[in-house]
Amino acid sequence: MKRIGIFYGSTTGNTEKIAEKIRCNLEMGLVDIFNVKYAEIKDVENYDNIILGSSTWGIGILQNDFDKFLHEVLKQSDLKNKKIAIFGTGDSSIYPDSFADSIGIIFDALEGKGATFVGEFPTEGYQFESSLSIFGDKFVGLPLDDDSDEEQNKLRISLWTELLKLDMN
Ligand SMILES: Cc1cc2nc3c(=O)[nH]c(=O)nc-3n(C[C@H](O)[C@H](O)[C@H](O)COP(=O)(O)O)c2cc1C
Numbered sequence: 001m002k003r004i005g006i007f008y009g010s011t012t013g014n015t016e017k018i019a020e021k022i023r024c025n026l027e028m029g030l031v032d033i034f035n036v037k038y039a040e041i042k043d044v045e046n047y048d049n050i051i052l053g054s055s056t057w058g059i060g061i062l063q064n065d066f067d068k069f070l071h072e073v074l075k076q077s078d079l080k081n082k083k084i085a086i087f088g089t090g091d092s093s094i095y096p097d098s099f100a101d102s103i104g105i106i107f108d109a110l111e112g113k114g115a116t117f118v119g120e121f122p123t124e125g126y127q128f129e130s131s132l133s134i135f136g137d138k139f140v141g142l143p144l145d146d147d148s149d150e151e152q153n154k155l156r157i158s159l160w161t162e163l164l165k166l167d168m169n
Pocket residue numbers: 009010011012013014015016055056057058059060061063089090091092095098099100101146
């Protein structure tokens with residue numbers, strides 16, 4: 001597997017913790033983690049494999065730091081031939097109509113820039129009304145729900161990272 005850069009935006013620390021867990025499930029020595037607050041174009045361009053993670057705030061709005069990073073760094077970076085996987089944190093019981101929208105917002109903004117998106121995830125087992133993160137009949141990345149228990153998140157992270165090990169080679 002080639003080196004992976006994980007870039008996360010987190011307001012209260014949830015997405016940061018998930019980013020660490022994802023790193024532990026991959027080959028840790030191959031994975032570097034960046035808080036998007038401090039990440040630059042050269043950091044992004046350094047990796048062939050990129051994992052992006054953001055929470056959703058407001059009603060279906062990207063986490064603050066990630067929003068800035070998306071426009072000022074990611075959209076300005078050369079993403080050709082890179083593999084990108086996206087995860088998002090959200091809360092389906094309080095925000096069922098905009099559940100983990102961050103994933104879909106990031107995907108929409110970067111689609112067409114020459115990267116291949118990997119890490120689609122099935123919707124089975126999630127309870128929500130609507131999400132911008134569904135394309136076809138799957139999530140276009142991995143949503144993690146504040147409402148889920150630790151075991152469920154652990155299982156979803158484990159399934160997802162196994163997929164990434166196959167796709168990010
Ligand atoms: C004011 C507020 C607005 C939120 N809006 C949404 C939302 O629209 N959709 C969603 O799925 N989660 C929403 N959430 C839940 C957060 O995304 C969730 O708590 C997440 O784990 C926060 O991660 P962070 O600490 O890494 O920023 C909201 C939470 C708060 C407090």
